[in-house]
Amino acid sequence: xxxxxxxxxxxxxxxxxxxxxxxxxxxxxxxxxxxxxxxxxxxxxxxxxxxxxxxxxxxxxxxxxxxxxxxxxxxxxxxxxxxxxxxxxxxxxxxxxxxxxxxxxxxxxxxxxxxxxxxxxxxxxxxxxxxxxxxxxxxxxxxxxxxxxxxxxxxxxxxxxxxxxxxxxxxxxxxxxxxxxxxxxxxxxxxxxxxxxxxxxxxxxxxxxxxxxxxxxxxxxxxxxxxxxxxxxxxxxxxxxxxxxxxxxx
Amino acid sequence: xxxxxxxxxxxxxxxxxxxxxxxxxxxxxxxxxxxxxxxxxxxxxxxxxxxxxxxxxxxxxxxxxxxxxxxxxxxxxxxxxxxxxxxxxxxxxxxxxxxxxxxxxxxxxxxxxxxxxxxxxxxxxxxxxxxxxxxxxxxxxxxxxxxxxxxxxxxxxxxxxxxxxxxxxxxxxxxxxxxxxxxxxxxxxxxxxxxxxxxxxxxxxxxxxxxxxxxxxxxxxxxxxxxxxxxxxxxxxxxxxxxxxxxxxxxxxxxxxxxxxxxxxxxxxxxxxxxxxxxxxxxxxxxxxxxxxxxxxxxxxxxxxxxxxxxxxxxxxxxxxxxxxxxx
Ligand SMILES: Nc1ncnc2c1ncn2[C@@H]1O[C@H](COP(=O)(O)OP(=O)(O)OP(=O)(O)O)[C@@H](O)[C@H]1O
Ligand SMILES: [Mg+2]
Numbered sequence: 215x216x217x218x219x220x221x222x223x224x225x226x227x228x229x230x231x232x233x234x235x236x237x238x239x240x241x242x243x244x245x246x247x248x249x250x251x252x253x254x255x256x257x258x259x260x261x262x263x264x265x266x267x268x269x270x271x272x273x274x275x276x277x278x279x280x281x282x283x284x285x286x287x288x289x290x291x292x293x294x295x296x297x298x299x300x301x302x303x304x305x306x307x308x309x310x311x312x313x314x315x316x317x318x319x320x321x322x323x324x325x326x327x328x329x330x331x332x333x334x335x336x337x338x339x340x341x342x343x344x345x346x347x348x349x350x351x352x353x354x355x356x357x358x359x360x361x362x363x364x365x366x367x368x369x370x371x372x373x374x375x376x377x378x379x380x381x382x383x384x385x386x387x388x389x390x391x392x393x394x395x396x397x398x399x400x401x402x403x404x405x406x407x408x409x410x411x412x413x414x415x416x417x418x419x420x421x422x423x424x425x426x427x428x429x430x431x432x433x434x435x436x437x438x439x440x441x442x443x444x445x446x447x448x449x450x451x452x453x454x455x456x457x458x459x460x461x462x463x464x
Numbered sequence: 465x466x467x468x469x470x471x472x473x474x475x476x477x478x479x480x481x482x483x484x485x486x487x488x489x490x491x492x493x494x495x496x497x498x499x500x501x502x503x504x505x506x507x508x509x510x511x512x513x514x515x516x517x518x519x520x521x522x523x524x525x526x527x528x529x530x531x532x533x534x535x536x537x538x539x540x541x542x543x544x545x546x547x548x549x550x551x552x553x554x555x556x557x558x559x560x561x562x563x564x565x566x567x568x569x570x571x572x573x574x575x576x577x578x579x580x581x582x583x584x585x586x587x588x589x590x591x592x593x594x595x596x597x598x599x600x601x602x603x604x605x606x607x608x609x610x611x612x613x614x615x616x617x618x619x620x621x622x623x624x625x626x627x628x629x630x631x632x633x634x635x636x637x638x639x640x641x642x643x644x645x646x647x648x649x650x651x652x653x654x655x656x657x658x659x660x661x662x663x664x665x666x667x668x669x670x671x672x673x674x675x676x677x678x679x680x681x682x683x684x685x686x687x688x689x690x691x692x693x694x695x696x697x698x699x700x701x702x703x704x705x706x707x708x709x710x711x712x713x714x715x716x717x718x719x720x721x722x723x724x725x726x727x728x729x730x731x732x733x734x735x736x737x738x739x740x741x742x743x744x745x746x747x748x749x750x751x752x753x754x755x756x757x758x759x760x761x762x763x764x765x766x767x768x769x770x771x772x773x774x775x776x777x778x779x780x781x782x783x784x785x786x787x788x789x790x791x792x
Contacts, residue, residue, distance in 0.1 A: 262664055264660055264663065264664065293668060293669065294668060297663070297666050297667065297668045298666065300663060300664055300665070300666045301665070301666035303664070304664070305661075305664035307657060307660070307661060309657060311655075311657040311658060311660065311661035312661075313658065313661070313662075313676055313680075314680065314757045314758065315679050315680055315754070315756055315757045316757065317757075324665070324667075324675065325665035325666060325667065328667065328671060328675060329665060329666045329667055329671070330666075357756065357757035358757065359757055359758060370661075373665070374664070374665070377665060377666060
C-alpha cells in the first residue's frame, strides 16, 4: 500500500529525511517511533503530499505520490489531481485540527458533501453512523470547543473515515491528550486495525505499538535505524540507538 | 498579573471557608465612588444639553424644518446606497487583493502590493477629485488590445463616469486597499493546521479558503470592518466636492443659499448619528453568527444594570487594572 525507497527531504540546508526505505502492506499497521526531530511527521506528511519529496521514490497503492506515470516519465500532478489522490488517505493530527466553526456532525459531513458530492441526507446518515462508531452519537451537535480532547480526536478520526480512505495516517494522535483520555482514542484505533484498515501511526505509546502493530519502525536522524516485528524491535532491539531511546521512553 | 494570581488564590481559599458550613447573607460591596462620579457627569451633561437647547443661534426651528425635508431624504438615499455599494466593491476587491498578496505568484503579489501602496498612500479627497475629473484626462474610454487598433468598446468618458460612478469608484477602490489589509490579517490569524486538515480531506485550495479559512477569519475581520463601514458612511460626505448629491452635498446646497451653516450641519449630524447607530445591529448579529463554536456569547446587560449590580462578579472581567484599584 505504501512503498518508500530512499525518500529524501530537506528544508533549506537541513536534511530531514536521508533515504527512508519502508513498506506497508494492505491491511497492516505500521508504527513509527523515534526521538523528536527524527523526521517522523515529515515522512507522514510526504505520504499524502503535504510535503514534496526531494529524492527517492514514494508510492501509495501503486501510484507515485504527486506524480502520474506515463511510459517511463513522471508528470507532476495538477492541484485537482493532488486533491483527488488525498481523498483516499485519511490523516489524524496531534492537535486534532477540527474545524471550530462547525459542529461535530458538520465536521464529518463537510468533505463528503463538498468534495465527494454526496447528498446531504446521505452524508448525514453516514456521519451519524461514524460518530456512533467512535462512541459520540450523542455529541453530534456539539462544537469542538464543547468537547474534551479525547472526544475531539475521535471526531477527527470519524471525519477522516468519512471519505472512506484506503489508508489512515496518525501523527501522535494521543500526545496532546490527558493521560486518562488516551485509552478511548487508542480503543478506536485498535478497532479500526481489527477491521483491516491499513494504518501508519506515529506514536510514543509503546504498549499500543507492541499490541497492534504488524511492524514497528524506529527512526532517528532521518533514517530508519531498525524495523521489524514489534516484539523484536521494542522487546529486544539490536541497535544501540533504539535501546537508548526505549530506555528513556519506558 | 503575576502578583494578582497568588492573591486570587488566597481569596478563593478564604471564600470557601464561610460557605462550607451554614448559609449566610452575603453583603455586596457598595460603590459610593461610582455613584458620585455618575452624578457629577450627569449634572454636567444636563447642563450642556440645556445650554445647547436654549441657544438661539442654533436655530432649532430651522433644524426642525429641514430634518425631514425631501432634499435631505434624497441625499440620505444616495449616501446609503453609496456606502453599501462602496463597501461591497471594497470588500470584494479587498478579498481578491488579500488573496493575491498571500499567493505564491510573485507577479500577483507585487501587483497587489502596488495597489495597496497607491490607494492607501494618497489622500482620499485627491482620489475622489481624480475620478470626478477623469474626463479631462481621457476623453474616451477604449477597451481593446493595447498597442493595436483593435477596439471592442469606445465610450465618452463623461457619460460613463457620472459623479455617482466616480464617487463609487473612488470610495470602493480606496476601501479595497484598507479592507485587503484587514482580510489578510484575518486569514493569517487562522491556524495553518486548519488548511492542512482540509487538504488532507481532499479539499482544493479555493474550497479550503472559502469553507474553512474565510469563515474563521471573519471573526477577526468583522469588528474592524464594522469600523470601516461607519467610516465609509461619513467619508461619503467627501464626494460633495464632485456634487454626487449625497446627504452632505444636498445640505451644502441649502446653506449656500440660506447661510444657515450650523443648523444645516446639525441636521446632517443627526442623520449620520442615526445611521451609524443602526449599523451596530447587523454588526452584532454578524459577530454572533461567525462566533459560533467559540466561547458562549457574553450575557447582555445594560450600562445602568452593570453600574448598580453584579459589580463584584464583573471585577475579573473588567481586567486586572480595575481589580488592583479596588483592592487599593
Ligand atoms: N516546514 C518546515 N520548515 C523547516 N524545518 C522543518 C519544517 N518542518 C519540520 N522541520 C524540521 O524537520 C525536522 C524533523 O521534523 P519532524 O516534525 O518531522 O520531526 P518528528 O520526528 O515528527 O518530531 P516530533 O516527535 O517532535 O514531532 C525538525 O528538525 C524540524 O525542525
Ligand atoms: Mg512530529
